[in-house]
Amino acid sequence: MTETIYIGVAWPYANGSLHLGQIAGAYLPADIFARYHRTCGNNVLMVSGCDQHGTPITIKAEATGQTPQQVADYYYAEYLECWEKLGISFDLFTTTGTKNHMETAQDFFLRLMEKGYLYRDTVSQSYCPKCRRFLPDRYVEGICPSCHTAGARGDQCDACGKPMNTTELLEPYCRICHTTPEVRDSEHFFLKLSAFQQQLEEWVEKQVHWRPNVANLTRRYLKEGLRDRAITRDIEWGVPVPVAGFEHKRLYVWFEAVIGYLSASKQWAAEIAGDPEAWRPFWQEGSKSYYFIGKDNIPFHTIIWPAMLLGYGGYPLPTDVPANEFLTIENKKISTSKNWAVWLPDYLSRYEPDPLRYLLSVNMPETSDTDFSWHEFVRRNNDELVAAYGNLVNRVLTFAYKNFDGKVPQGSIKGDAATALLNLADDSLQKTSNSLARCNFRQGIQTAMSVAREANRYLDDTAPWKSIKIERQAAADSLYTVINVISALKTMLYPYLPFTSKKVHEYLGFSGNIEAQGWARQSVPTGQAMIEPRPLFIKLDESIIEEETRRIGT
Ligand SMILES: [Zn+2]
Ligand SMILES: [Zn+2]
Numbered sequence: 001m002t003e004t005i006y007i008g009v010a011w012p013y014a015n016g017s018l019h020l021g022q023i024a025g026a027y028l029p030a031d032i033f034a035r036y037h038r039t040c041g042n043n044v045l046m047v048s049g050c051d052q053h054g055t056p057i058t059i060k061a062e063a064t065g066q067t068p069q070q071v072a073d074y075y076y077a078e079y080l081e082c083w084e085k086l087g088i089s090f091d092l093f094t095t096t097g098t099k100n101h102m103e104t105a106q107d108f109f110l111r112l113m114e115k116g117y118l119y120r121d122t123v124s125q126s127y128c129p130k131c132r133r134f135l136p137d138r139y140v141e142g143i144c145p146s147c148h149t150a151g152a153r154g155d156q157c158d159a160c161g162k163p164m165n166t167t168e169l170l171e172p173y174c175r176i177c178h179t180t181p182e183v184r185d186s187e188h189f190f191l192k193l194s195a196f197q198q199q200l201e202e203w204v205e206k207q208v209h210w211r212p213n214v215a216n217l218t219r220r221y222l223k224e225g226l227r228d229r230a231i232t233r234d235i236e237w238g239v240p241v242p243v244a245g246f247e248h249k250r251l252y253v254w255f256e257a258v259i260g261y262l263s264a265s266k267q268w269a270a271e272i273a274g275d276p277e278a279w280r281p282f283w284q285e286g287s288k289s290y291y292f293i294g295k296d297n298i299p300f301h302t303i304i305w306p307a308m309l310l311g312y313g314g315y316p317l318p319t320d321v322p323a324n325e326f327l328t329i330e331n332k333k334i335s336t337s338k339n340w341a342v343w344l345p346d347y348l349s350r351y352e353p354d355p356l357r358y359l360l361s362v363n364m365p366e367t368s369d370t371d372f373s374w375h376e377f378v379r380r381n382n383d384e385l386v387a388a389y390g391n392l393v394n395r396v397l398t399f400a401y402k403n404f405d406g407k408v409p410q411g412s413i414k415g416d417a418a419t420a421l422l423n424l425a426d427d428s429l430q431k432t433s434n435s436l437a438r439c440n441f442r443q444g445i446q447t448a449m450s451v452a453r454e455a456n457r458y459l460d461d462t463a464p465w466k467s468i469k470i471e472r473q474a475a476a477d478s479l480y481t482v483i484n485v486i487s488a489l490k491t492m493l494y495p496y497l498p499f500t501s502k503k504v505h506e507y508l509g510f511s512g513n514i515e516a517q518g519w520a521r522q523s524v525p526t527g528q529a530m531i532e533p534r535p536l537f538i539k540l541d542e543s544i545i546e547e548e549t550r551r552i553g554t
Helices: 020-039 055-064 068-086 100-115 193-206 212-224 255-256 258-271 296-310 344-350 353-362 374-403 416-437 441-462 462-471 473-490 499-505 543-550
Strands: 004-009 043-050 092-095 118-128 140-142 170-174 183-193 288-292 327-329 371-372
Touching: 004 020, 004 100, 004 499, 020 043, 020 068, 020 288, 020 327, 020 353, 020 371, 043 068, 043 258, 043 374, 043 473, 055 068, 055 353, 068 092, 068 344, 068 353, 092 170, 092 258, 100 118, 100 258, 183 296, 183 353, 193 212, 193 296, 212 255, 212 296, 255 258, 255 296, 296 353, 353 374, 353 499, 371 374, 371 441, 374 441, 374 473, 374 499, 416 441, 441 462, 441 473, 462 473, 473 499
Parallel strands: 004 043, 004 288, 043 092, 327 371
Antiparallel strands: 118 183, 140 170
């Protein structure tokens, strides 16, 4: 039965280049999941976009002497190029700067207001007497009241993930001039989160398939009791509040950006699908919705967005929020301000996309933080990609191509060892499918790689390069067997290594789209004309470890 799968991916602030932490945290797993479901023949919609309205954008603009729009446009273009090069296959990657998004966000606001889920209240806001302005979220820093980490931002603590208001920070200071802010009154709209406490508790208890980190953190917030939160703020940059008297205020970005999941779906329908109603199947009962985010975003997707959806009415709540833990770099927490990061555009300027996709997949921070190091990158590339998978494909296809007139040998699956190997490949296709459907991405790629290793052993045992001199048919049978295993691997590894699978697909003599073949071993006809294969992966020189490591943090 065909499933309808909606995939929403975190909206990055358009204020800096993407780094590997974001890729491992949300974009790569989302893409793997989308490619898997498309190959299964399911209806998939994967969307996201730049969040161009946060204070991170205005802060960056002020620091670089640009307008916020210039900053957002620059990074939006850079992200699109990164997705293309890394193979992150969005159906639409947009921005929160569109008219469609503004209208969708304002409609959401007005509907919640009509239904009594919004109210006005006067709030104490941080105000800098020296800068003579209100200081929304990231313009104030201080000590986190929850975990006591210094340098916490006024919107959310990076260390413990606690979302907060600027006035909750201990020892606060203005980010611009370091003055201690005053507290001044300002009128704002509030979202009545407390009204959803019981509904959310009941819903969360039923989500037994959620990852423990996601379920536990969500329960902890619910246990503390949901508090109403301001959804407007004193700033000029953002989506206008559609109410008279609020001309100088904007929708708060945490409220507005999540609505992007819906507005992007509508934009995709109108502009790409060519049917303005095409978004609806993804937003009604019977569809499944998955939100891929980093762990710092969990409460926004398991509490706030579900509350907003309940309040609006008619749209399904998330099926799963497979949030990842963090990726560290060389065993240290990523810090973009200290340049302790590996930047994606930088990586892509020097290396192929699939070795990175491979490393971040086998080492994905699904249940705990994992580490990226250049040493590990080189090791996994050389010892696993090149030595196991690349070597298998290269040996077999090159030998077959050279000795059988560039065609798939006229062989058959003969003997117990060949049958066992092919059964293993078919079982592994099923196992990988189960892992992928449950968002267990590490497990899926490990299953696939063990098939490649087993096929190498079979190849060493049958040694067609020897048997071809004595018994040509035995060599043809052995090659034909492994070629069919490679065809299974091409599918199993496609979600993870799409560029590589496309090459293998073509070397085997197939044309067209891999996804159209379905989640099955595509049988390779004997006598099919192949394309002369080239090595799938390049062995990396150990010297790059030191070279690359030196770049970090400087
Ligand atoms: Zn904290
Ligand atoms: Zn100031």
